[in-house]
Amino acid sequence: MDRRHALALPLLAALAGCQFGVEIVVCRNGGDCPEGTACNAELGVCRAIDQGDAGTPSDDDDEDGKPDGGAPVPAEGEGEGEGEGEGEGELPAPSATICGNGAREGREQCDDANRLSGDGCSTTCRADSSVTEVEPNDYPGDSGSVALPTSSVFVAGITTMVYDDVAQQSYPEADTFWLSPTAPAVVRLESYTRSDVDDCSGTSGFFVDLYREDVATDMPAAYLRGAWGNGNGRCSVLTTTLTARPHMVVILEDTGTALIPSYRVQATVLDDRGVEAEPNDSLADAESAAVDGLDATMSGTLADVDDVDVYRVDVPPGRGLRAEIIPDTETTPCDAFNTRVSLLDQGGVERASRASMLDACPYIDGTGDSPKNPEALNLTFETRTLFVAVSKGASGMVGALPYRVALTVR
Ligand SMILES: [Ca+2]
Ligand SMILES: [Ca+2]
Ligand SMILES: [Ca+2]
Ligand SMILES: [Ca+2]
Numbered sequence: 001m002d003r004r005h006a007l008a009l010p011l012l013a014a015l016a017g018c019q020f021g022v023e024i025v026v027c028r029n030g031g032d033c034p035e036g037t038a039c040n041a042e043l044g045v046c047r048a049i050d051q052g053d054a055g056t057p058s059d060d061d062d063e064d065g066k067p068d069g070g071a072p073v074p075a076e077g078e079g080e081g082e083g084e085g086e087g088e089g090e091l092p093a094p095s096a097t098i099c100g101n102g103a104r105e106g107r108e109q110c111d112d113a114n115r116l117s118g119d120g121c122s123t124t125c126r127a128d129s130s131v132t133e134v135e136p137n138d139y140p141g142d143s144g145s146v147a148l149p150t151s152s153v154f155v156a157g158i159t160t161m162v163y164d165d166v167a168q169q170s171y172p173e174a175d176t177f178w179l180s181p182t183a184p185a186v187v188r189l190e191s192y193t194r195s196d197v198d199d200c201s202g203t204s205g206f207f208v209d210l211y212r213e214d215v216a217t218d219m220p221a222a223y224l225r226g227a228w229g230n231g232n233g234r235c236s237v238l239t240t241t242l243t244a245r246p247h248m249v250v251i252l253e254d255t256g257t258a259l260i261p262s263y264r265v266q267a268t269v270l271d272d273r274g275v276e277a278e279p280n281d282s283l284a285d286a287e288s289a290a291v292d293g294l295d296a297t298m299s300g301t302l303a304d305v306d307d308v309d310v311y312r313v314d315v316p317p318g319r320g321l322r323a324e325i326i327p328d329t330e331t332t333p334c335d336a337f338n339t340r341v342s343l344l345d346q347g348g349v350e351r352a353s354r355a356s357m358l359d360a361c362p363y364i365d366g367t368g369d370s371p372k373n374p375e376a377l378n379l380t381f382e383t384r385t386l387f388v389a390v391s392k393g394a395s396g397m398v399g400a401l402p403y404r405v406a407l408t409v410r
Contacts, residue, residue, distance in 0.1 A: 094384060095291070095383065124409070140248055156175045156263060181243075191235040204263065213246040225332075225334065249265070316383050316409070325390050325406075340353060341362040
């Protein structure tokens with residue numbers, strides 16, 4: 001079996017600044033920062049001074065008798081320098097849908113008062129079920145390669161070593177299952193190693209790979225896309241559009257040497273909230289049809305190199321946001337998908353960003369015990385509004401670029 005190409009990938013993408021209309025100010029090339037912000041040399045963007053950046057918090061350019069630093073720059077656009085029709089820029093009050101509080105609210109399909117999937121109600125309050133693997137299921141033709149419902153949890157273990165005659169060495173077994181959506185869908189496949197919550201212990205790593213239905217005929221040719229290192233801890237998340245055809249999912253241990261006695265893979269069909277409504281280039285105009293982030297997806301298009309699409313998501317206390325930007329076809333790999341995602345706070349300040357890379361489409365993840373982006377985890381006592389901005393990647397652009405945004409709050 002192909003051991004994949006990504007073993008030596010660096011986990012973190014380089015962080016870089018990007019310009020977002022009036023909201024984001026790039027300072028890498030000598031630009032000035034607005035009041036209350038200072039240039040962050042690492043990100044190359046202006047960040048709120050209260051984030052510990054170098055700056056001049058004792059400045060008092062506005063002569064109000066108080067230092068200009070402190071709270072992030074609000075969206076009132078009081079300087080009205082750049083325009084963009086901000087007006088008063090009043091942002092709507094945050095609202096919370098709390099999955100796991102035992103009360104069914106908003107678009108929740110259920111709420112069983114826990115944060116575990118596979119028990120009938122998922123950690124994002126969507127109906128799900130649990131399917132236990134049947135061995136052998138190492139290869140596409142194996143009898144144990146069961147078909148999974150698209151809202152389900154695959155409970156399995158990588159428990160045996162298999163000797164490869166060609167390579168003349170042993171590898172951990174693979175586990176496979178089939179996914180056959182009855183209609184085109186956006187599906188997230190996420191691995192977990194903890195049994196009590198949807199999270200990872202940090203000790204085991206995965207590849208989650210997707211193949212076409214003719215996988216048994218020519219496995220390398222049928223390969224569509226893989227995910228590695230982009231989830232909680234060392235777990236992985238493969239989010240993709242799927243045509244209404246059978247697809248094979250292959251789970252591999254990522255070092256090719258270790259066993260993983262117990263793990264789960266959650267398959268979730270994201271709730272389609274439609275198409276972005278332009279203009280949505282600023283916080284005040286942000287698209288909010290998926291504001292609850294309950295496993296929601298929207299489709300958008302970067303119309304030209306200057307287009308920025310901003311999505312609003314409200315995150316309850318103690319919960320985190322995962323946002324991912326994926327191609328609108330299952331055949332486009334992440335590293336050939338030239339987009340970038342940024343996380344903005346209510347002041348329009350960029351807190352994190354990531355671009356496309358091999359085996360990981362652009363994502364921000366504040367979920368789980370050790371989130372890769374702690375900025376996307378809400379540690380305050382109040383529901384907080386975050387903004388997800390989509391823009392083109394670094395390698396230029398030819399024509400309009402369609403994409404999907406995938407959101408989960410949990
Ligand atoms: Ca609830
Ligand atoms: Ca549950
Ligand atoms: Ca197994
Ligand atoms: Ca757009």
